[in-house]
Amino acid sequence: NAGVTQNPKFQVLKTGQSMTLQCAQDMNHNSMYWYRQDPGMGLRLIYYSASEGTTDKGEVPNGYNVSRLNKREFSLRLESAAPSQTSVYFCASRQSIGAHEQYFGPGTRLTVT
Amino acid sequence: KNEVEQSPQNLTAQEGEFITINCSYSVGISALHWLQQHPGGGIVSLFMLSSGKKKHGRLIATINIQEKHSSLHITASHPRDSAVYICAVLNNNDMRFGAGTRLTVKP
Numbered sequence: 001n002a003g004v005t006q007n008p009k010f011q012v013l014k015t016g017q018s019m020t021l022q023c024a025q026d027m028n029h030n031s032m033y034w035y036r037q038d039p040g041m042g043l044r045l046i047y048y049s050a051s052e053g054t055t056d057k058g059e060v061p062n063g064y065n066v067s068r069l070n071k072r073e074f075s076l077r078l079e080s081a082a083p084s085q086t087s088v089y090f091c092a093s094r095q096s097i098g099a100h101e102q103y104f105g106p107g108t109r110l111t112v113t
Numbered sequence: 114k115n116e117v118e119q120s121p122q123n124l125t126a127q128e129g130e131f132i133t134i135n136c137s138y139s140v141g142i143s144a145l146h147w148l149q150q151h152p153g154g155g156i157v158s159l160f161m162l163s164s165g166k167k168k169h170g171r172l173i174a175t176i177n178i179q180e181k182h183s184s185l186h187i188t189a190s191h192p193r194d195s196a197v198y199i200c201a202v203l204n205n206n207d208m209r210f211g212a213g214t215r216l217t218v219k220p
Contacts, residue, residue: 106154
């Protein structure tokens with residue numbers, strides 16, 4: 001099993017450009033998450049999908065959109081990138097709502113200039 | 114005040130030392146996770162616990178639900194333990210993270 005995969009691993013964007021971060025998991029998990037990690041701060045939840053067909057805002061959703069394409073894939077879109085969105089983005093998945101272990105992807109390092 | 118507070122923020126130890134990292138939280142939880150993030154950036158789950166104590170090799174995690182406090186201990190620390198250790202609390206589908214403790218173990 002590959003676990004949770006993310007693409008791309010690195011990306012540099014100019015202000016105003018758009019891009020989509022891809023995430024896929026092969027563990028048949030119901031719940032998927034997008035986080036951002038900034039220096040000196042804990043991981044912060046951007047959006048999550050508790051199950052296929054549903055998405056909900058997390059702590060810092062502004063400037064982002066998501067799509068739960070199917071049970072495996074959960075993408076994060078930046079429509080008009082801003083320097084404040086420079087961060088490391090992690091996708092994660094978990095079996096379902098409740099106390100289950102969460103698995104993380106390797107991260108995408110995004111720089112917006 | 115953050116909902117999840119870790120201490121210390123940074124910790125340097127000599128190889129072989131016993132290490133303790135603390136986590137305090139202010140919200141109700143269904144479980145607490147300890148995560149490890151290596152310099153390459155990947156995050157792996159070390160423990161998930163909702164009561165008592167768990168042990169895996171040289172790592173021990175404890176939680177006191179009444180005091181809303183958890184500790185991660187590393188016995189006989191080794192340079193390969195150098196990483197950022199992150200405490201995260203889970204309430205339903207909402208996971209909140211501490212800022213992490215950066216551990217450096219010197220040979």
